[in-house]
Amino acid sequence: MTHAAQSFVDKGIKYTPHYFDVPLNHQDQNATRLTIFAREVSLVSDTDSKKPWLVYFQGGPGFPSPRPNGTSGWLNRALQDYRVLLLDQRGTGNSSVISHQTLASMTSEQQAEYLSHFRSDNIVRDAELIRQQLGVEKWAILGQSFGGFCSITYLSMFPQSLLRSYITGGVPSTTRHADDVYQATFARTLEKNQAFFAQFPQAQALCQKIATHLVNNVEQLPNGQRFTAEQFQQLGINFGMSDTFLPMYYSLENAFVEVDGKEVLRYEFLNEMLAQQSFQTNPIYAILHESIYCQNTASNWSAHRVRQQHDQFNYEPGKPFLFTGEMVFPWMFEQYECLKPLQTAAQMLAEKSDWTPLYNDEVLATNTVPVSCAVYADDMFVEMDISRETLKKIPNSKAWITNEYEHNGVRADGERILDKLIEMGDQTAANLMAQQQSSR
Structure with missing residues (x-):
């Protein structure tokens, strides 16, 4: 019809x-x-x-x-x-x-x-x-x-x-398993990070400052969601598009404002960070992303598992900062406000092993x-x-x-x-x- x-x-x-x-x-x-x-x-x-x-x-x-x-x-x-x-x-x-x-x-x-x-x-x-x-x-x-x-x-x-x-x-x-895809993806993402920080060496210190601030302080996005260093890292998805290095640098440059003698993240910056989170408005992008690589296999959070083999992407204060790319991680369903109601379903789909070819x-x-x-x-x-x-x-x-x-x-x-x-x-x-x- x-x-x-x-x-x-x-x-x-x-x-x-x-x-x-x-x-x-x-x-x-x-x-x-x-x-x-x-x-x-x-x-x-x-x-x-x-x-x-x-x-x-x-x-x-x-x-x-x-x-x-x-x-x-x-x-x-x-x-x-x-x-x-x-x-x-x-x-x-x-x-x-x-x-x-x-x-x-x-x-x-x-x-x-x-x-x-x-x-x-x-x-x-x-x-x-x-x-x-x-x-x-x-x-x-x-x-x-x-x-x-x-x-x-x-x-x-x-x-x-x-x-x-x-x-x-x-x-x-x-034919390949999702793990093969993410091994290649992390390698490419590392290359994009290296290119960005080579063009803007001062950006590394700015990123570390923002990420460390997020580890040690509570900052909320306009929807009330706590903004974390892991979420900040996901801005690296933009590196897969043309002409994004300079706009990224401008955002980093304008991240902080002083309020009552204390540095906090500016509302404009936080509002931009929320606007970048397309997982909020398009949950299929998160919940079914890894399944597009699955045929008679389970993803079992492939990107998360592969990330553990690339420890440089796991940020801690004092470490060099790296952005991640087009990857989905289980913690997103604990942190992203619009993904929280889908956490159990996401786990079920990550464990699903009978995906058809x-x-x-x-x-x-x-x-x-x-x-x-x-x-x-x-x-x-x-x-x-x-x-x-x-x-x-x-x-x-x-x-x-x-x-x-x-x-x-x-x-x-x-x-x-x-x-x-x-x-x-x-x-x-x-x-x-x-x-x-x-x-x-």
Whole structure:
């Protein structure tokens, strides 16, 4: 069942909201129902166009599709060749959103069971059901970061439904344990720390001052939550994005204010620190993050366990300070105000060992869908070597390996990146057609 809401037009772009009804569990059509929201975006001049569809899978997990303002970036390039469907993945945006509010009436057991259905396999099943309901024979997909993970899942499950696959910063391992991923992630995070403190040597003393102050004093964020050194370290996630070193330094420089002869953290600084905590508003990002690497295995708090092998990341007063990166730790469910109600469910999911496979190497080994990937050589979140390892197993896949961009390349220079990927995909498709003709 599907219905479209009222369309609107802005700057020559037509936006049409769609709502779809899907089962929580696609193996049980009598299961709880979810509403999936997706926004169709097209040029006004393309009202009667036969352009193919391109579905966008957002990064995360746990974040909604973009709400575009105009035709800048990748969307501008996409609309030249496609009409675009911006999909709010289940649990995000307007798609039966998951938050501490919507989960409040459930027991911990019910929360864990419910959340177990929100990984990439069911996101892809939702998309496939939407394709059928829209009457689309085949469409292209664009996956950024975790959206790229969804793309490889789509290629594993329903390759016959795809025209092209474009991936930016998001080619996962199809076989490796989460521990392997976090070993690589901690190494990359260390490199980013070294680069930051090399550019701003004075920042090390500022960070130590802030972290030691947080160890020895109670500072509260505007939501009443105690702000800790561990939370402060998590600002390092920004190092995976371009042009973040200088804004980080400015924040550190303005952290303290003197009140009644005593130094305390400024309200502006504390307010900024709360705004940086996307785990509060997007709990899927925390509670299911490690499960995206799990197939028939439990994560058992992989990042936390791997961190103990890298003691330099465990801050104590007097030690050099290091930021962490895109990692989830069990203490977050004790400290973050909006994650506290999910602590027991998070533990259950960390111990869950019967996660179903997300990828099918046998299917991927026979792939005939042109797959074009932007792989970032210095990516702090998705290790280049792991991405290359996967792509070697997928025929008709091509990687553009570049150090021009960080993980957010598609946001920083999306028009150029997508143009490059479309060109690569067209060349792969031409090569495939030539091979088929020569074999006749």
